[in-house]
Amino acid sequence: xxxxxxxxxxxxxxxxxxxxxxxxxxxxxxxxxxxxxxxxxxxxxxxxxxxxxxxxxxxxxxxxxxxxxxxxxxxxxxxxxxxxxxxxxxxxxxxxxxxxxxxxxxxxxxxxxxxxxxxxxxxxxxxxxxxxxxxxxxxxxxxxxxxxxxxxxxxxxxxxxxxxxxxxxxxxxxxxxxxxxxxxxxxxxxxxxxxxxxxxxxxxxxxxxxxxxxxxxxxxxxxxxxxxxxxxxxxxxxxxxxxxxxxxxxxxxxxxxxxxxxxxxxxxxxxxxxxxxxxxxxxxxxxxxxxxxxxxxxxxxxxxxxxxxxxxxxxxxxxxxxxxxxxxxxxxxxxxxxxxxxxxxxxxxxxxxxxxxxxxxxxxxxxxxxxxxxxxxxxxxxxxxxxxxxxxxxxxxxxxxxxxxxxxxxxxxxxxxxxxxxxxxxxxxxxxxxxxxxxxxxxxxxxxxxxxxxxxxxxxxxxxxxxxxxxxxxxxxxxxxxxxxxxxxxx
Amino acid sequence: xxxxxxxxxxxxxxxxxxxxxxxxxxxxxxxxxxxxxxxxxxxxxxxxxxxxxxxxxxxxxxxxxxxxxxxxxxxxxxxxxxxxxxxxxxxxxxxxxxxxxxxxxxxxxxxxxxxxxxxxxxxxxxxxxxxxxxxxxxxxxxxxxxxxxxxxxxxxxxxxxxxxxxxxxxxxxxxxxxxxxxxxxxxxxxxxxxxxxxxxxxxxxxxxxxxxxxxxxxxxxxxxxxxxxxxxxxxxxxxxxxxxxxxxxxxxxxxxxxxxxxx
Numbered sequence: 077x078x079x080x081x082x083x084x085x086x087x088x089x090x091x092x093x094x095x096x097x098x099x100x101x102x103x104x105x106x107x108x109x110x111x112x113x114x115x116x117x118x119x120x121x122x123x124x125x126x127x128x129x130x131x132x133x134x135x136x137x138x139x140x141x142x143x144x145x146x147x148x149x150x151x152x153x154x155x156x157x158x159x160x161x162x163x164x165x166x167x168x169x170x171x172x173x174x175x176x177x178x179x180x181x182x183x184x185x186x187x188x189x190x191x192x193x194x195x196x197x198x199x200x201x202x203x204x205x206x207x208x209x210x211x212x213x214x215x216x217x218x219x220x221x222x223x224x225x226x227x228x229x230x231x232x233x234x235x236x237x238x239x240x241x242x243x244x245x246x247x248x249x250x251x252x253x254x255x256x257x258x259x260x261x262x263x264x265x266x267x268x269x270x271x272x273x274x275x276x277x278x279x280x281x282x283x284x285x286x287x288x289x290x291x292x293x294x295x296x297x298x299x300x301x302x303x304x305x306x307x308x309x310x311x312x313x314x315x316x317x318x319x320x321x322x323x324x325x326x327x328x329x330x331x332x333x334x335x336x337x338x339x340x341x342x343x344x345x346x347x348x349x350x351x352x353x354x355x356x357x358x359x360x361x362x363x364x365x366x367x368x369x370x371x372x373x374x375x376x377x378x379x380x381x382x383x384x385x386x387x388x389x390x391x392x393x394x395x396x397x398x399x400x401x402x403x404x405x406x407x408x409x410x411x412x413x414x415x416x417x418x419x420x421x422x423x424x425x426x427x428x429x430x431x432x433x434x435x436x437x438x439x440x441x442x443x444x445x446x447x448x449x450x451x452x453x454x455x456x457x458x459x460x461x462x463x464x465x466x467x468x469x470x471x472x473x474x475x476x477x478x479x480x481x482x483x484x485x486x487x488x489x490x491x492x493x494x495x496x497x498x499x500x501x502x503x504x505x506x507x508x509x510x511x512x513x514x515x516x517x518x519x520x521x522x523x524x525x526x527x528x529x530x531x532x533x534x535x536x537x538x539x540x541x542x543x544x545x546x547x548x549x550x551x552x553x554x555x556x557x558x559x560x561x562x563x564x565x566x567x
Numbered sequence: 568x569x570x571x572x573x574x575x576x577x578x579x580x581x582x583x584x585x586x587x588x589x590x591x592x593x594x595x596x597x598x599x600x601x602x603x604x605x606x607x608x609x610x611x612x613x614x615x616x617x618x619x620x621x622x623x624x625x626x627x628x629x630x631x632x633x634x635x636x637x638x639x640x641x642x643x644x645x646x647x648x649x650x651x652x653x654x655x656x657x658x659x660x661x662x663x664x665x666x667x668x669x670x671x672x673x674x675x676x677x678x679x680x681x682x683x684x685x686x687x688x689x690x691x692x693x694x695x696x697x698x699x700x701x702x703x704x705x706x707x708x709x710x711x712x713x714x715x716x717x718x719x720x721x722x723x724x725x726x727x728x729x730x731x732x733x734x735x736x737x738x739x740x741x742x743x744x745x746x747x748x749x750x751x752x753x754x755x756x757x758x759x760x761x762x763x764x765x766x767x768x769x770x771x772x773x774x775x776x777x778x779x780x781x782x783x784x785x786x787x788x789x790x791x792x793x794x795x796x797x798x799x800x801x802x803x804x805x806x807x808x809x810x811x812x813x814x815x816x817x818x819x820x821x822x823x824x825x826x827x828x829x830x
Contacts, residue, residue: 087787094664095662096661096662096666176656177655177657178659180656182659183665183701187667187670191669195674222680223678223681223682227677230673230674230677233673247633248639248656250640256638268575271575271576359583361618362590363615364614364618369612371595374615377612377615378590378594379586382589
């Protein structure tokens, strides 16, 4: 009953919930993350459908309800979706790349996994029972909002503990003779991004605690006011913090293409420094608009603008490394590139596109900060992170589950996702230039009285959201079939 | 020689310091404020400056630790230990209940903070118990190099505590749950429920005892399902509330003077 070493009599459920095996934990992280991505994509599609008519509420009953789904879309994709999938890869692949026999602190890793899962469940329930992260008109249920905040705190705690386990493995679990500079690109980018996550997530937790404590008081003084909660947490869903999701994807791309082409990047040192710089420029905890003092809005300050522009050449350097690998080893790929290679290249291109759009977004005369360019930027970067993560899961599928899985399905889903992300990104970016607000609400005033052409662009964006959701479903089917095949093989 | 880890983290630290100073100067700081960490003047945007400078401090600490411990290289570890080859950093451990129970404890605390203090206290108790158990498990794994001997050492120490405590708690929870069911049922209904429950328990125990070849897995499954059913019934009954009790002679406070009526 204590340390239940398998005695052969335990059931599959007992095995699953008591396991400290990194592969089992990865399955939980991965499937949980993919499920959250699907939930986020469904919410995104509903919000897109609502935007087809900017003048009134169609699908949702009020602007508050729309806001709950709009914010749930971002929370689900970032905290409940992409980050856990990256943790899934870090839990299994990073120890292998470092030559470690297993993940360090496996019980803590299991604790992190279950804490995240429980927190994710609480967060979703909080959103579903009229809570979420506040609403513009204060129409949500206070207790449900409090439940969402507690769920977010558990999610943050789980992600932090898991990150610490992975970083400890990279540091202390490396095989003899392997220096920190010799580890795989995924491990290196995980080391950098993990360092930055551990710097940012506590700040996010502090924001959530502040909002929770004030929310529970009656009445809320400032931080817990329902129309103020989202703004305190929103920095983690936009530039520059959002780029941190794409950093491990750059590592995945370099590893995947390097492995497929059988060649090493010519300038490894440059790539290591570039990815570290990418991580540094992704540190976004300082960009808290809620704490702006009169006259110094952080999003118009030089540090914010400079970071947005500086990350573009850094991303281009990494793209150069990827293209160099393809140039030198492209002939080894044959007539058709393997699915993970194609998905990795798409992910890197979308990341670069995201950084370029992020730079355009902060150009002051265009006044795009509050427009749907922000949403387009989010979609490009998060879309790149999701596609890149799937490339990683597909590439290392055999290490994770013992069989290569269904690369055809993964590629099909990836192409649908790329199409969807491109459509959403392009349409929302143009809509932003035409004056459409990031959160459109259910009336023209909230939508920013955009140009009439945004109607057609919103239709295109909705088609993109549908394509992205279809991609998520295809990946889910592929993942479930892969897991089922693995279970049958084990049986 | 400076290690790769030091270069990474100290490099990030230096970049963060420069970013903080830049952020200060470009947001209305005085000439000496940002470079003196606010000692000699204003630092501009307090939030961005403090957060970036705090990150720099953390990165500096990690960088210094990395260089002090040579990036935790296996060769450096072996040298410190005075052996030729460093052992595996992590021994493979078996399955464990403590992670999931710990997570459930924290989850209960979080829900309790929002819903009801009793749930919070329950979560806290679970977390404390898990903390003790987890600690003892870790201690026992370092008693010797023999896993079986370690497990025996742990059981010798903890079983005399675990069995009575868990037994008491289990009985208490089940009694509480069953009492909620009986208090929710009508007077006659309670008799029927108690009779059926008794027969089911007695009959089930008889059936199991007649089949000693039944797999342990099946017995555990039956017990698990039974406990969950009782707990769920107890929780639902508690939510539903007790049936009404009416007193004879209104105003009398003597418990003996109460009668129960069906509703």
